[in-house]
Amino acid sequence: MKRIALITGATAGFGRAIAEQLAGENFDLIVTGRRRERLEELKTTLEAAGKIRVLPLCFDVRNYEEVKSNLGNLPAGWEKVDVLVNNAGLAAGLAPIHQGDVDDWERMIDTNIKGLLYVTRTIAPGMTERKSGHIINIGSIAGREVYPAGNVYCATKHAVRALSQAIRIDLNPYKIRVTLIAPGAAETEFSLVRFKGDQERADQVYQGFEPLVA
Ligand code: NDP
Ligand code: 8X3
Numbered sequence: 674m675k676r677i678a679l680i681t682g683a684t685a686g687f688g689r690a691i692a693e694q695l696a697g698e699n700f701d702l703i704v705t706g707r708r709r710e711r712l713e714e715l716k717t718t719l720e721a722a723g724k725i726r727v728l729p730l731c732f733d734v735r736n737y738e739e740v741k742s743n744l745g746n747l748p749a750g751w752e753k754v755d756v757l758v759n760n761a762g763l764a765a766g767l768a769p770i771h772q773g774d775v776d777d778w779e780r781m782i783d784t785n786i787k788g789l790l791y792v793t794r795t796i797a798p799g800m801t802e803r804k805s806g807h808i809i810n811i812g813s814i815a816g817r818e819v820y821p822a823g824n825v826y827c828a829t830k831h832a833v834r835a836l837s838q839a840i841r842i843d844l845n846p847y848k849i850r851v852t853l854i855a856p857g858a859a860e861t862e863f864s865l866v867r868f869k870g871d872q873e874r875a876d877q878v879y880q881g882f883e884p885l886v887a
Contacts, residue, residue, distance in 0.1 A: 675725070679703040679744070679754045681734055681792055682761030684711035686861030687811060690887035691758055692719065692727075701726045703751060705743070706761070707733055734761045734788030735780075744795045753803065757796050759789045759833075760811040764826040764867040778825045785829035786836075793840065801847040808844070810837045812855040830855075859885035 678695045682688035684706035692704050696719045704715055704727060712729035719727050728751055732739040747754075762785040765777035789810065800806030815823055816830030834853060841851035864875035878884075 675699065675701045676755040677701045677703065677751060677753060678756040678758065679705070679796065680758040680760055681705045681788070683715060684708045686863060687856070687859070687887045688758070688760040689715065691760060695756070696725050696727075699725060700756070701728075701751075703728045703730060703747070703754070705730045705732060705734075707731060734792055735783040737787075737791045740788075740791040740795055744792065752799060754796050754799060754806070756807045756809065757792070757800075758809045758811070759792055761788055761792075762811065762829075762833075764823075764863065765869075767822045767826075767867060769822050770824050773825065781825050781829050785826075786832045789833060789836065797840075797844065797849070800849050801844065804848050806844075806847075807850040807852065808840060809852045809854060810840075812837065812853045814855055814857045816853075816855055856885055858882075859887055861887050 678700040680688050680692050680695070680702065683692045683704035688704075688706070692702055692715060696702060702719065702725065704712055706712055709729075709731040712731055716727040716729050719725060728748070730743045732743045734740060763781065765780045766774050768774065793808065797806075797808070800808075810833050812833040813830040815827040816834040819827040834855070837851055837853035844851060858878070860879050864878045865872060868874040
């Protein structure tokens with residue numbers, strides 16, 4: 674039986690690269706994100722070699738009802754998720770605390786913390802029943818250190834780190850592995866999203882050092 678991996682936020686950056694990597698390791702893949710065309714294109718690309726199956730699911734991780742309706746009733750043959758990669762996430766804005774945009778704060782907290790919780794709450798019960806599984810959370814160096822104006826983004830990634838430790842303790846009796854990956858700055862669509870489409874501002878982030886790639 675093929676192993677199944679579920680990757681949130683597979684339409685870009687790390688998520689897409691993880692999908693490509695796991696496809697090469699012969700996993701069937703459930704890929705999620707909000708951009709349907711990108712998910713369909715990813716399915717076509719990854720299935721082209723005829724070795725694996727890809728199930729694209731288009732939804733917003735911030736919406737618990739959407740998470741439950743998409744992941745709570747997976748189609749036949751897709752229910753037994755072996756690996757969950759909680760990758761979907763973002764930074765919105767870069768402002769000192771007294772000038773921060775509260776809507777940006779809500780977006781980051783809702784996506785990076787609550788989205789991860791909603792997906793985990795929906796997928797983990799199947800893993801505990803089967804007493805097997807691996808949950809991989811994408812944290813960040815920003816979950817260990819903070820940087821100027823990074824306040825809320827850094828706090829969400831500190832939360833991902835705390836939750837990874839807590840989930841590991843809770844699921845250890847069920848033989849479920851929990852891994853936190855904490856990359857440094859990588860040139861993905863991350864900064865373009867953070868600066869709301871301002872490519873020039875995004876490019877400035879990676880000047881003066883060599884960023885990681887997805
Ligand atoms: P990208 O912007 O390239 O990719 C982000 C992915 O998250 C996209 O697929 C996007 O899909 C998805 N996503 C964002 N919001 C939502 C949402 N509400 N619902 C569903 N999917 C969503 O960024 P990265 O690949 O860089 O980021 C991936 C993860 O890596 C994030 O958790 C980020 O915090 C973390 N990280 C990034 C670093 C970096 O420097 N790039 C370093 C360390 C960690 P769509 O827009 O289609 O919904
Ligand atoms: C993204 C890496 O250092 O730009 O998590 O915040 S950093």
